[in-house]
Amino acid sequence: MEYILQLYIFIVGTIFGSFFNVCIYRIPENKSIANPPSTCTTCNTRLKPIDLIPILSYLMSGKKCRYCKKEISPRYAAVEFLTGILFILVYNVHSISLETIYYLILVSLLVIIAFIDIDHYIIPDGIIIFGLATALILNILGIGIPIKESLIGAVICGVGMLILIHLIELIVKKEVMGGGDIKLFAMTGLFLGIKGGLLTIILSVYIGAIYGVGTILYSKLNNKEYNSMIPYGPFISVGAIIALLYGNNILNWYSNLFI
Template sequence: MILYINKDLDNISESGEIKMEIYFMIVSFIMGVVFGSFYNVCIFRIPEKLSIINPPSHCYNCNSRLKPLDLVPILSWIMLKGRCRYCGEKISYRYVLIEFLTGILFLLVFNKYGYNIQTIYYLIFISMLIIITFIDIDHYIIPDCLIIFGSIVAILANILGQGIGIKNSLSGALICGGSMLILTSLIEFIVKKEVMGGGDIKLFAMTGLFLGIRGGLLTMLLSIYVGAFYGIIVIVNSRLKKQEYNSMIPYGPFISIGALMVVLCGTNIISWYTGLF
């Protein structure tokens, strides 16, 4: 009798834990979607040196101020069939893509690190990466203001003992940013042309601040693999279509992908690699 009661209590406990886990997964995804909507504003306005607060959200075609019903992430775009309610101008699907992507990444980070300060630490880092990635895709630049903000957050968090430790953080920035600066300077001296922008080097340094020496170096390695894979696809596709391909490719997205892989599964990657020897 007692045995059955204990089993029932265990089942109830497990059921409660599963429900709470599902609840937190939904909440983390919704949080990410909401923040993703704000990141869309940042991606559009920061390169134009506009305020991310004023003026309020509006249609850039007819200048109509958007109402709350027009600003519900993902759902508003679906309900309005991807067009402005007031002038009918088409709204890019990329807004929804960024909102959904941010929601998924928030969900993955919460699922891996739980609900604690360290999770916030990595969410801020990932948020910077999302904004930087799409700005770099659009404008081939990485704004200094984003690097500075992210670096300050990383340094303060690590000083307060909420990240990876200030010594590891500063060493990661120095090694990742410094080594990439030396390497690119050497290559550019040989080939007599720019091979990597200063913004990319600064992004490597910021990544080192957030991820430390091991995480930063792994990011460098993974970004090279991702960039090479993308480059091969572009070259092959261009030759099949007999078209000229653009050799100017923003490198920020590759750094971001590498850093995301480190945040979400860096320990597993390092364990797998060291296990080969």
């Protein structure tokens, strides 16, 4: 029975992932995410229901548009699959509860933000505002974390990072982090509270450093020019997802090191 439930949650997650693909594509273009219906980005043909089955449509069509035969980016299916897996992981941690919905909203926003930042090096203010408002309302209603902890987490992570980044930029004389990243830290602090927000910051630094070192080594080994412009939103998103899924385990492990 549990496996059937998890399969159902995965399928629901892939459906949402399909919608997130629309958001990732349209939001940066300031287009409506509801209208017009989905079309092929190459031939502009309106897609039929058979073309919109998450993952399966991509595989059944031979990874190509059924109308113009242009190859479809595998990332569409990857986002659907990733979202399905994340939905299962959140369910496994929080079971069937209002908290599960709370954290699924955060995960959903993070997926959209991460891929938009990868493509356009921006984090749209509209998504951040929606996330801040949603977290605030739900916390006031007693869903998620206590409102006091939520607000303190947002201030510490948002204002704290704003001050820290400004100090670093005064020293190095160049921009090291965009305003969208700082707003995203504030949003994660509002959703995850003080501990979860701070853990997100720490994890994002480690993840970003590992990626940066790996990219530099790869570029040198292949005699390619290193692109120093790296979107930081994905690192924050991954850090926040790890924090909401495994934050307590990580903090307990860390505290046990000193006992």
